[in-house]
Amino acid sequence: QVQLVQSGAEVKKPGASVKVSCKASGYTFTSYDINWVRQATGQGLEWMGWMNPNSGNTGYAQKFQGRVTMTRNTSISTAYMELSSLRSEDTAVYYCARGDVIWIDPWGQGTLVTVSS
């Protein structure tokens, strides 16, 4: 079955960077985009951007331009999202999700990133 498995929880200090991985299985990794979405505790879903694993092309939400980088390693069917210059407001659960035309499905299990001094 199609599955996205993300890396484990991270604790980072303000100003640091975090890199979250998302390993895909059950489908051809290069055939579907990967989207990244985050959710702060008690808040709604916030889209961060997308990446085409075949071409490496990306599209980022304006809010994250200059701070986020989405990459992939096709040999191991894994996508990565790196967020730099972390601040306390970046504390959230980060999800990867497969893009299919205009919807995203399925989603990974989420990775909690805590930014604290």
Added chain:
Amino acid sequence: SYELTQPPSVSVSPGQTASITCSGDKLGDKYACWYQQKPGQSPVLVIYQDSKRPSGIPERFSGSNSGNTATLTISGTQAMDEADYYCQAWDSSLLVFGTGTKVTVL
């Protein structure tokens, strides 16, 4: 930037119908999707392309989209449907989520 607005909460009695709206400028000209998220879980797609149900989603979930409003309808609501629901659409190559609606089954 494009915005999708949902009511913060909707309450429904078991067995009754819950309707959740999602409002955005000319939303009917775009495709809308809906996600269900239960506490501590990842979101799950329940409606795509306005009104289609993914495999495994019960028939009581239906959707429509016209004008400036997309609607998710849960017919014969069950206790297990209590969750947060988010609409989603694309605008100018950017994905937008709605503000989210908490559905409470009383």
